Amino acid sequence: MRARLPRSSFLLLIAVLLSACGGKDDAAATAAAATSSALPVSLATAQQQPMARTVLVSGPVTAFEEMQLGVEISGQRVTALPVEVGQWVKQGQLLLQLDHRTLDSELAQADASLRQAQASQELARLNYQRSEKLAAQQLISASSLDELRAARINAEAQTATARAARDAAKLRRDFADLRAPADGLISKRLVQPGQVVSAGTELLRLIRDGRLEWRAELPENQLADVAVGNTVQLPYGGQVIAGRIRAVTPGVDAQTRTGTLYADLPAPGPLKPGIYVEGRIVTGDGQALTIPSAAIVQRDGHSYVFSVNDKQQATRHRVSTGQAVQGRTAILAGLKAGDKVVVDGAGFLGEGDRVRVVAAAKAAAR
Structure with missing residues (x-):
């Protein structure tokens, strides 16, 4: 006959069994909750791919x-100023005119003095010609012939002096008209009509042929990578302006340890002098280990x-x-080809966070 357990022992056994069953359910629930709370992420592989070698540097756009431009005479008043800032002008076009009434009077006086000297020269020439014939017939003395010859030479000298004075007066009159020395764009106007100006004072600025260039200073380690003829890409105003390096300084500054490059901008487009632009200098083709740029997280300056x-x-x-090109960034150190990195969800992660790897589309949707 089987022994029967006391009622109290039986109840205790049931309680233990129920407690054990409840622990398994709690563990399963905890595991399920941990899985559901893990952040869904997608992965991408670091891989080698062709990438042009470039140098990024910022610099100003300049003329x-x-x-x-200024005038060469002082004390005259500006009477005409037919150009404005931003206006395109042609070589020889009148840019500024000074009051030239006094100069016109001086030029007229110089012209009259020249005509008077020319008349005296012509008379001296005719007298000398007649005296030569008379001297050949021994009708006048040799000394008289010499005097007439000297008079002719003196008249020629006076004519030359008068002509030089006339030319100087004409030159001063021409100085009253400031004309464009070349085709170009008026970039600055520092004078107003009615203003009395001085010689040598800057009155206007002209960008020759409207031609602009981009200048940048590079440290010596980067300066060695660029060369004349390299392409420069300047993104600005929703478009990329292409330039070409025209010149590179042969040395570096002893204080700053930098050198300067000059890039021609054949079609500057929206670029204006003084604009500061970041340019990408293409120095050649190469290979680089790249990952999607979205996988990179910036924290604490790293x-x-x-x-x-x-x-x-x-x-x-x-x-x-x-460098970053078309959504992928080159990795110089810290990864090797074939390593997998988190792309979608990387910005929300911390060290040790639990994650759940899913397809890229699902991770982005989450």
């Missing part, structure tokens, strides 16, 4: 040649990426980045 370990936890890695 290739900006002429500072670049990081995340990978996923065997425990489905995020692991952070510090990387050194290079």
Whole structure:
């Protein structure tokens, strides 16, 4: 006959069994909750791909040649100023005119003095010609012939002096009209009509042929990578302006340890003098280890990426980045080809966070 357990022992056994069953359910529930709370992420592989070698540097847009224009006479009042800033002018076009009434009077007086000297020269020439015939017939003395010859030479000298004075007066009159020395664009106007100006004072500025260039200073280690003829890409105003390096300084500044490059802008478009633009200098073709730019997280002034370990936890890695082209960034250090990094969701991760790897579209939708 089987022994029967006491009622109290039976109840205790049931309680233990029920407690054990409840623990398994709680563990399963905890595991399910952990899985559902893990952040869905997508992965991408670091891979080698062709990428043009470039140098990024900022610099100003400047005039290739900006002429500072002024007049060469002082104390005259501006009577005409037919140009405005931004106006295109042709070579020889009148830009500014001074009061020239006094100069016109001086020129007229010089012209009259020249005509008087020419008349005296002609008379001296005729007298000398007649005296030569008389001297041949021994009708006048040799000394008289010499005097007439000297008079002719003196008249010629007076004519030359009068002509030089007339030319000087004409030159001063021409100085009253400031004309464009070349085709170009008026970039600055520093004078107003009615103003009395001085010689040598800057009155107007002219960008010769409207031609602009981009200048940038590079440290010595980057200066060695660029060369005359390299392409420069300047993104501005929704478009990319292409230029070409025209010149590179042969040395570096002893104080700043930098050198300057000059890039022609044949079609500057929206660029204006004084604009500061970041340019990309294409120095050649090459290979680079790249990952999607979205995988890179900037924290504490450094670049990081995340990978996923065997425990489905995020692991952070510090990387050194290079140029970014078409959504991919070159990795200079911190990764090797074939490494997988988190792309979608990387910005929300921290070291040790639990993750769940899904397809890229699902991770982005989450």
